[in-house]
Amino acid sequence: MLQCLRRLPNSLQLGVTMARIMGAYKRDREPWIVGYSGGKDSTAVVKLLFQTLLRVRGDRKPVTIIYCDTGVEIPLASSLARRALRGLEREAKVFDLPIRTRILSPPVYERFFVKVIGRGYPPPTDKFRWCTDRLRIDPVSRFLEAEQMESATVVLGVRESESATRQLTLIQNRTDDRFWNKQRGALNRRLFMPILDYSIQDVWQVNLLIDRPRSLRAKEVANLYADAAAECPTVRDIKGAPCGKARFGCWTCTVAKHGVTLRNLISHGEHRLEPLLRYRLWLEKERNDPRNRWPTRRNGAPGFGPMTLEWRRVALHKLLKSQEQSGLNLISAEEVSEIHKEWKADDKK
């Protein structure tokens, strides 16, 4: 099992990282939650953690690996992540590791299409990025509340070299230990970032050379996101540029420009995604047309308000058409029914 580790040219760095994880795991009394997106950085963290747990002797506290399915994940990425988690649970059992996995989702009234097509939120931009909290961050907070975890340590695959903005946010929330941050807005949570000092090359080395857990198939992640730059965050502290550049996010994302991920996947033969790309580009274009917006805000204040009801009806029609053309599940019956409720409320105004 460890053959691969011995082949690593920078095995020293790997040993240092695992010692860092081991030390933190043993010292820290809080429950551990690991944010997993299926992307390269969180995959590396889960692999390192799995390897570390194999070496822990004595008492081992449980570790929960969470994946947030927003409902608008890129379908291929979502099925890859779900399959990885199922396999991970099985492997953890085989090695008697205290790992459990959970898939979190936003409640139906918070989902992307209910907000955009139902309530009339404009598709998100860098300046009005209303989605990250609702789709990715709040489900984690709800999970912690439901589990009655008054305090917890959140383990993340955040790296300093991701971007200047990321670096700045990390510095602002730094503690005495470089690898631990406070979590802004949540005093009872701390962030542990064991690969903070890694380059992209380091991450791929870990991913491609550590063999267990086998269910986390790094080559598939690499094929899907050959040039992935970032992942949409799952905690408040790392808001900033990353979502804008995220390749590992929602297929509807109009913050990342021009649907790069979808184009990339289509150019690699995933033609089922063509209707999704057309819809995503349409959202981006339509958002900027003032004729599609109420002339005032919901509260009557000056400034553009929600997308018009006419536009929302067209948006649902086009989405259902894209669903039919692609053969992929893009919206649930529950969401459609919630959208109709929202329309009814706005119709009366």
Ligand code: SF4
């Ligand atoms: S990937 Fe884009 S749409 Fe999804 S939560 Fe992040 S910024 Fe919002």
